[in-house]
Amino acid sequence: MAEGLLHHVEIYVSDIKKSTAFWGWFLQELGYHSYQKWDKGESWKLGETYLVFVQADERYLDEPYHRCRTGLNHLAFHAASRERVDEMTVKLKEKRINILYENLHPFAGGEDYYAVYFEDPDRIKVEFVAPALLTQ
Ligand SMILES: [Zn+2]
Structure with missing residues (x-):
């Protein structure tokens, strides 16, 4: 383990089904494997790094994500x-x-x-x- 490398990244999403379909496909193309899965989220891991996607709570969905x-x-x-x-x-x-x-x-x-x-x-x-x- 190299100190300082990303341990994990966790991202809230508006629709966990759509996001896990997308990210599950893409990350497995890259060699990640499913790591954790529960009703509101899923993660995939490669080496010592994992990415987590979690359903955002309904009350926070009024303002959508914008990368700008x-x-x-x-x-x-x-x-x-x-x-x-x-x-x-x-x-x-x-x-x-x-x-x-x-x-x-x-x-x-x-x-x-x-x-x-x-x-x-x-x-x-x-x-x-x-x-x-x-x-x-
Ligand atoms: Zn870039």
Whole structure:
């Protein structure tokens, strides 16, 4: 265990069924396994890090999440290669998941930055990014 790495991240969601369908699929594509599950939430773990999604209480649902407000903007995950980014992009499209900045894809993050950006059911931005190419 490396001190300082993320232990876990917990996110409240507006619709736990939609969110766990989305995140369960995506995180298992990345090698995470289901870790905890209860009526209002579910988590997935990879290595020493886990992500938790919990149903927000009804009384807090009047104000929806917006990634431009104060708080979380996006979560970024390592991809093993550029090919993996491409494979994921195909799968996201097959699942009709909204791809962001599609006109700039896969270089929306810069000319040396190879990634796909998309949205979870609450429109939290998600990024899947390839390692930087070694330059000589
Ligand atoms: Zn990013």
